[in-house]
Amino acid sequence: MNRTFPAMFSCAIALGAPLGAAAKPQQTQAQTAAVLPSYATLARQVTTAPLIIDAHIRKADRLKPEESPGLAAGAARFLVEADVSALIRGNQAMATRITYTADVPLNARGKPPKLAKLRVLLFARPVPGRAGMVQLTGLQSQMNWLPELDAQIRAITKDALAADAPPAITGVGNAFHVPGSLPGEGETQVFLQTASGAPVSLQILRRPGEAARWSVSLGDIVDESAGAPSANSFLWYRLACGLPRSLPAESVESDDPQNAAKAREDYQFVLRSLGPCA
Structure with missing residues (x-):
């Protein structure tokens, strides 16, 4: 049977759990935690996918090499048909049955996984003019369903x-450090640029004999009592995965090299406190 599919429908997948094995109801909490993607990975998928779909795969047909342009070595491309169980994100009518293509890794023996009957979570976008067809958004855009993951x-x-x-x-945007009246005392403020234009700023406070502390303010009013965001929260994700790794030279508002150096030091303190965007 001849099939032709636009190359845009294809995407590589790194799975949240091995595709060949469905989640077991008796799976322990430790085992489940080991296969869940990081918070940053999930948040990135959520913020870039117009559609988030809970679905059951009905069938998956492996495509021939000539039907799989750009397929990476060690992977197989499938045309997947799935029944939609729930639309977690999406503001449009969704067909109860969808199709999409997916590139999945082969196992050590060079065999593709069994996809039929798997319950999956999909991060996707609609295909204009193709009702019932979606395009996966990228890596890790199909994941085996787990209750904790859902x-x-x-x-x-x-x-x-x-x-x-x-x-x-x-x-x-702008960043500046103001030294206090006592040795080791001072405050750094860093004003951030955002996609929406909404104001966000960082405040780093140092007091003699106290550990440095920082806070983030959302809005025009600086709220030093707001504190730092909790790890693996959405605000943490925005900062840990959005802040540049160093303070741009043009952002430092100071003719005093010591104040400029202190602003850079305080900015690095914030980055260390946030930790890496895993």
């Missing part, structure tokens, strides 16, 4: 779509 994706989606959700960070 719950976390839904929680992140709720946080990302909230009216007061922290905006995406696009850069650093």
Whole structure:
């Protein structure tokens, strides 16, 4: 049977759990935690996917090499048909049955996994003019369904779509350090640029005999009592994955080299406190 598919429908997949094995109800918490993607991975998927779909795969047909342009070595491309169980994210009518293509890794014996009957979570976008067909958004855009994974994706989606959700960070605006009257005392403020234009700023405070502390303010009013965001929260994700790795030279507002150096030092303190965007 001859099939032709636009190359745009193809995407590589790194799975949250091995594709060949469905999740076991008796799976322990430790085992489940070992296969869940990081918070940053899930948040990135949620913020870039217009559609998040809970679906059951009905069938998956492996495509021939001539039907799979650009396929990476060690992978197989499938045309997948799935039944939609729930639309976690999406503001449009969704067909109850969808099709998409997916590139999946071969196992050590060079065999593809068995996809039929798997329950999966999909991060996708609609295909204009092709009702019932979706395009996966990229790596890790198909994941084996797990209750903990489903719950976390839904929680992140709720946080990302909230009216007061922290905006995406696009850069650093002005930054300056003001020394205090005592040795070792001072405050650094860093004003961030955002995709929405909403104001976000960082405040780093140092007091003699105390550990340095920092806070983030969402809005025009600086709120030093707000504190730093909790790890693996949506605000943490926006900062840890959005801030540049160093303070741009043009952002430092100071003719005093010592104050400029202190602002850079305090900015690095914030980055260390946030930790890496895993």
